[in-house]
Amino acid sequence: MTVLLSKAAAATGAGMGRVVRTAVRWAAASVLTVLPALVLMAAPAARAQGTLSDRLKPGGTKPSDKPAERLLVEAAELVYDNDRNTVSAVGNAELHYGPRTLLADKVLYDRNTGRVFAEGNVRLTDETGAVVTGDRMELTDDFRSGFIDSLRVQQTVEQRGRVARVRFSAPRAERIEGETTTFENGTYTACEPCKTDPERPPLWQVKSARIIHNNSQRRIYYEDSTLEIAGVPVAYLPYFYTPDPTVRRETGFLAPHFVSSNALGYGIGTPFFWNIAPDYDLTVEPTFLSRQGVLGQAEWRQRLANGFYNIRLSGIFQTTPSAFLPGPLGPGNRDFRGSVESSGHFYLSERWRAGWDVVGVTDKWFLDNYRIRNQTISTDYFREAISTAFLIGQGDRSWFEARAYYFKGLSTYDWQKQQPIVAPVVDYDKRINGPAPLGGEVRFQMNFQNLTREATQYQEIPRTRSYLVSSSANGFTFPLYPTCTVFERGQCLVRGLAGLDTRLSAQVSWRRTFTDEFGQVWQPFAYLRTDVFYVDPNTRSYQNREITNLFSPDVDFTGRVMPAVGLEYRYPFVADFGALGVHTVSPVAQVIARPSETHIGRLPNEDAQSLVFDDTNLFQWDKFSGYDRVEGGVRANLGAEYAITTRTGFHVNAMVGESFALAGVNSFRRGDIANVGRDSGLETQRSDFVSRLQVSPNQNISFITRARFDQKTFALDRFEAGVFAKLSPFVPLDTSVIYARYAARPELGQSFRREGVQASATYSITPNWFVSGSLLLDLSRYLEVRDLYSNGAEAYLLNPVGLPPDRGTRDKLYVAGTNLGFGYRDECTTVSLNYISSPRETASGLRERNQTFLLRLELRTLGEANFRQNLSTTTTADGIATVR
Incomplete structure (x- = not known):
């Protein structure tokens, strides 16, 4: 660092005698650390242990009880006035004192009073990161106390994972020991000022006669306050306080x-x-x-x-x-x-x-x-x-989970005795490297389940009739679907069996992948599955007396063993067409040999009632969803996959396949007590065809469809399609549309085709204003209503107000649910108004439409409020009496 006297000061120094001007220059790569005491009084900074005022007072460096922090000064000029006993830093002055930094056009230090006066674009940053700006500041020598004119404070805080900047302003404020700041006629807001018109009032602000920000208590007190929205007063609060924005929890x-x-x-x-x-x-x-x-x-x-x-x-x-x-x-x-x-x-x-x-x-x-x-x-x-x-518990290649479940039915016609208590259900999964010379991977899986239920849960098949039950005394009327009270084979499904059901299942498997010199991929595999059941049906329950023929009362323990060997073959053909992308065609064949499944229909089925045959489980070794069923017989699964990937991000993936039952008993042809396997597409020797097509032009748009076709007629049996698009920044729109159609499953109690569309979208009108909505259409409800009318004039499907509907309820386009929203959001405010209309289905089959308005207002860092209003005036499904 080089210190030079200006030529004017050197030439007239003897005549002036009172003011010494020192021009300070330093190398561009150095950090300025100029102490006024060092430059003007020749007091070495390294040995100065007093406070700033001690060092700058005449006579110099009287030490205090504790070491003071060093003052670092950076400015175009330092001016020392002997007559007034002041030191000034002029021109882009920057002073650092410990964790606090003061910036200004000019900073003057009065050694007589120990006060610091800063003028012009004053900016003070304290140890919390808060930034205080003003036209003029009068501070103590450690910058912790003083008065500030035209004060503006900006503080950055984080709330709920988002960064917010809060702002205080006042014509004049007092700062005391860096702990308390009092704003006279102050304002507070978390909104950014308007970029084109900074003088415009923010979206919201609190104006107060006095605002006191206490850093030690971490509270902000407001006296004689008014809440303004867009400059318009909307609420008056004589006194209140809020936590400091940095506080996450406050009484x-x-x-x-x-x-x-x-x-x-x-x-x-x-x-x-x-x-x-x-x-x-x-x-x-x-x-x-x-x-x-x-x-x-x-x-x-x-x-x-x-x-x-x-x-x-x-x-x-x-x-x-x-x-x-x-x-x-x-x-x-x-x-x-x-x-x-x-x-x-x-x-x-x-x-x-x-x-x-x-x-x-x-x-x-x-x-x-x-x-x-x-x-x-x-x-x-x-x-x-x-x-x-x-x-x-989770290891590097292992997983353990033990759980207990209790299910509480909340629909009006739920019977709690039919709800199971599962305690416990235990899963264990461990993978290790296969021993030499087998190699590959060995996997061990175990599942233990203990379940009790007081009463058997039935479901009638087909479920096609609706009967009216009414009570004039209570003034309510509702339709009630019949359920089986006495078990009849072929007419009833057993969804849950009363009594005790305990099962222990274990499976050890091995697989290894080989790739030959031609690129063919071979994966041999084998597994051994064992299951042990202890079943004690509650035959004392009148509901179970008719199904004791499913179980032998003399045999409580039942077991089964399922060994299997198999081979999976893939042969990917890859071609690179440059700009047209990399194309891959992969034929896949899989053969699994195993004995027939035993005890089909003579064991409980609690965890394997969900069976959907599609592309995701075509090559699964066992297509059942749980352990209560195990797939048996010799089966071949055939398919082919086709993929395109380009350098621009365009991607296509397609698959088609079919499954064949080659020998043994087809596990899906003989349904169990819940008829699982029937109407699945796997119950015939040749299964239905399954397919998948996914097209993604880029990372923001994706189209995917899955379908299942009858293997004889090629009729569409199951179809799902969805489009997911995020079109910004070209169009400020995020949208998705999902369509599904499933054929009737009479043997599973689904007597009608199920079909529907769900669409949702959010459109940003501006960067702050948005509209959103979702729509759920039931396209098959008219089939059920038509059947109800055709099977008796006295069979009605009631609407939410308890009156028979007109024939318009048979329209194919039935709006099952809607959600419409409109709102505004920015860095400090979120306002949204939503209208929600949705049905509530109870075990009786009654559909009750809920219509609700939901208003939400959030003033960032200040608080939020929600208001919900139901438009429904009557209900029976939730236990509330009808209002007349």
């Missing part, structure tokens, strides 16, 4: 929520959050309901060294139970209703973890009636709450 009231319901009346919930300690907290929420009283809710959350857990309690003593249907169709005979919910997740070691997710309710309607959301509730149709506890 206080959360945003209230509002309730409007025929059964509950009008109400408001006021949650209070208590941040008891860094590792646990409590949320208490009373909801005051005009028709039912006070609903109390409390949630305890705690994070431990190796995991977390939470417990939520809800309960109410109802003042008007008659608003709900009487039992057994509703909770109208209950005064107290409530629920207990809990979840936990703990890491026992690097490889093991355990936890639970459970829910208990006084009645099946409580969670829905009082709009208590729970992640264990599976769907909006046949609703059930799934409680589970688990233990999971």
Whole structure:
């Protein structure tokens, strides 16, 4: 670093005598570390241990009790005024004092008072990263206290994985010890200023007579405040406080929520959050309901060294139970209703973890009636709450999982005795390298299941009739599908068997892949599967008396063994056509030899009732979805794959195939007690044809279709097609369309063709404004309605208000569900309004349409509010009495 006196100062120095100007220059690659004491008073910085004011006062370097941080100065000029005892840094002045940085056009230090005066484009950055700007600042020598004119503060924080910048501004503010900043007539917002018109009011801001930001308490206090939207006052708050934007958890009231319901009346919930300690907290929420009283809710959350857990309690003593249907169709005979919910997740070691997710309710309607959301509730149709506890271990090439399940049916006509209790179900999977000279891979799989059920669950086939059941006393009418109460072979499916069902399954397999000199790929494989069942059907139940012929009462233990050997062959042909891409054609053949499956239809089937034959399982060794069934017999699977990949990202993948039952008993031809295998496309010697076609012009657009064709007539039996497109930046549109059509499965209780379309899209009108929507069309509902009318004039399918529909309900285009939304979002605000219309299907077959408006407003860092309004005025499916 070179220090030079300016020529003017050198020539007139004797005459001037009072002002010394020093021009400071330094090498471009060096870092400026000029101490005013070093330059102007010849006090070595390395030995200066006093505060900044100590070092710059005349007489110099009296040390304080603790070492002070060094001051680093960078400026075009340093000016020392002996008469006024001041030091000035002029021209792009930059001062660093510990973690704080001060930038200004000019900075003057008064050694008499120890005050720092900064003027012109002043910018102060503190240790938290907050940036304070103003026209003029008067600070202490450590930049921690002082007054600021035309103050503007910008602070960057992270909330919910997103970065936000909050801003304070005021004509004048006072900063005290770097801990508290008081803004007189201040404003606060998290919105970015308008780029074209910075003076325009932000989308929202809080204006207050005083804003006090306390860094030690990490709170912001607002006095005499007004909330403005686009410069228009919309709410007045005399006093409130919010946590500092950097705080994620703070004791206080959360945003209230509002309730409007025929059964509950009008109400408001006021949650209070208590941040008891860094590792646990409590949320208490009373909801005051005009028709039912006070609903109390409390949630305890705690994070431990190796995991977390939470417990939520809800309960109410109802003042008007008659608003709900009487039992057994509703909770109208209950005064107290409530629920207990809990979840936990703990890491026992690097490889093991355990936890639970459970829910208990006084009645099946409580969670829905009082709009208590729970992640264990599976769907909006046949609703059930799934409680589970688990233990999971994972190794480099192994997996262990043990779980227990309890299923709580939440539909009106669910019979809890038909719901199983599974405790436990255990899975183990281990892979190792094959021993010499076999090589390849050896895999061991084990599954253990223990299941109990009080009453057998039947389903009638075909399910084609609907009967009216009514009660004038209660004023409700609904259709009820019949179910089997006495088992009849060929007329009833057994979906779940009462009694005890215990099974242990184990399988060891081996496979190895060889590629010969011609490029042919050979994969021999073999496996041995064993199953042991202990079945004790509850023959005391009247429902099981008619099916004891399926089981031998003298034999509780039953076993089966399934050995298999097989070979899979592939021969990929690859051709590179340059700009037209790389084309690959791969014929595939697979042969599996094994004995016939035993005990078909004489064993329970709990986990293998879902069987969909398509391209995904054509080459599976066993096409059943679970362990209760095992595929037997000699079978050949044939197919071919074709793929195109270009340098531009264009991709095509196609496949077609068929399966052949060559010898032994075809496992899919003889249905079990749930008729699994029948109507699957595999029950004949030659299976149906399966195919797949996927076309992706680029990474943003994809089209995929799957189909199954009858092997004799080539009639379309099963078809699925979907288009997924993200067209931005060319068109600000994200969309998807899915179409599905499935033929009737009379032997599985599906008497009608099922067909539907689901479409969804989000269109960005501008970078901030958007519209969204989704539509679900049921294209086969008219088949069911037509059958109901043709099978008796007194068979009606009721609409949600309980009146017989007109013949228009037989239209092929039936809107099953819609979701329309409109909103605005930016860096500080999210506003959305959604209309949701969806059916709710209960076990009785009644479709009830829910129509809801949902308004959501989020002011980033300040809070959010949601308002939900149901338009439905009557319901029976959720246990609420009809409103007249």
